[in-house]
Amino acid sequence: MSAISLSDLDISYGETQVTHGITLDVAEGESFALVGESGSGKSTVLRAIAGLAPDWTGKISVLGKARSHGVDRQVSRQCQMVFQDPYGSLHPRKTIDAILSEPLAIHGLGNRGPRVEAMLAAVGLDRRFRFRFPHQLSGGQRQRVAIARALMLEPKVMLLDEPTSALDVSVQAEILNLLKRLRREQGLTYLVVTHNLPVVAFLCDRLAVMRHGRVVEIASAEQLKTGKLVAPYSLELLAASGAQVVPT
């Protein structure tokens, strides 16, 4: 069974149609990347799966079940999203404890205290952070909180929207290691949006290259590492990041 399956997905914001006929299949336990320039619609695809962009036609199914257009609790339980900017995605006036307990309260789950503690340990945060506010943490620590919040409901599928682009290189390495470890330990499926190809090489098994709202190529990470992408635009992207990766 595929974890996420999109067929012929057209997403619009008002009058503007952002994506055109996206068809994708992400297998269970796989880590899949969407890459492309800004405005190519890659984040919009994630938002539609998470239910944040309700104006779409086509079919979205998560773990075999078709998704409705509205708020879908069943999908929320199984599929959670981590946003790009940890400075903007955490409520500034709630403690870490409140932030992490909220999903549990919404879904009526008990045993909140121990669960919060266990999750803080899982993402590598000390328990003294539990009653602090987001502004008292560094960027990397906040991104750990955001990941912890997404994992509170024990989802099977994680949607990651540029999870490290707001962070420093050294902190990025920590978060990437964390994501890789969590996937191994909990058997998660990742759908990652990024424009950083080295991150894809490290974290993902397959990738789809998007441009102007269309998928131009689906390739394996092996192809990316050896530079064997086919579509001209993918090669352009590869050259753009290759210029930085291989200093002359």
Add this chain to the structure above:
Amino acid sequence: MSSPLLDVQNLRVSFPSPKGPVEVVKGISFTLGRERLGIVGESGSGKSMTGRSILKLIRSPGKVTADRMTFDGIDLLSQSEKQMRAIRGARISMVMQDPKFSLNPVMTVGEQIAEALVTHAKLPRREINDRVLSMLEAVRINDPARVAKLYPHEVSGGMGQRVMIAMMLIPEPDLLIADEPTSALDVSVQAQVLDIIDDLVVTKGMGLILISHDLNLVSHYCDRILVMNSGQVVEECIASELSQAKHPYTRGLLAAMPRIDETRDELPVLDRTAWAGT
């Protein structure tokens, strides 16, 4: 090389806090000729503060002290605000990080670029117009006449950044400080914007200080690199020899970067217990 364009000795920047003053730049020294210098470091390493203190853009209660800070024979420390205004833009200019927040939203692109020029030189209107258009062309904007009439919200991030570069380069400064000029941009646009900066800096013979957290990017576009950590320069090296860097911090930063042909199962991380107090 003759006397350096910029000479900074023992620069210190501090901010007061309830626990006494906090030094964010702790005595750094460097000289710059007409060359490209890169300053790299993580957030909070004081690299932006260094760039801003050269232009004396650090406002009270921040305090800047230095044993020497001269630019082309001018002692920057003793300049008044008014004298600084004659230097800023005309002699030293700065490209900021994010075009979305640094451009004036209620002025057209062309007006803003012209403003940078008019502030420092009296020129007939026709000539101003010509120079704005040729500058837009120099930053590789197709159809400059149309773009000059647009407002900042009507242009993309990459184009906005090129507009800002045009604005900063039109008075033909001697020194350009670029503070993370591309971190708000896409990978595909990043290379373009940096190539433009590089091209203009080389052809006009300016000095460039490129501030970034991206080691590879800096090593690609600069001649010399300063690596900063918590307010101090930990290593200075020739860009082409970055891969042979000695300092453990620099080595750690280099190793932490994923590569496109990644085979490592886990990335090495910096041991930050030494300086992460909280």
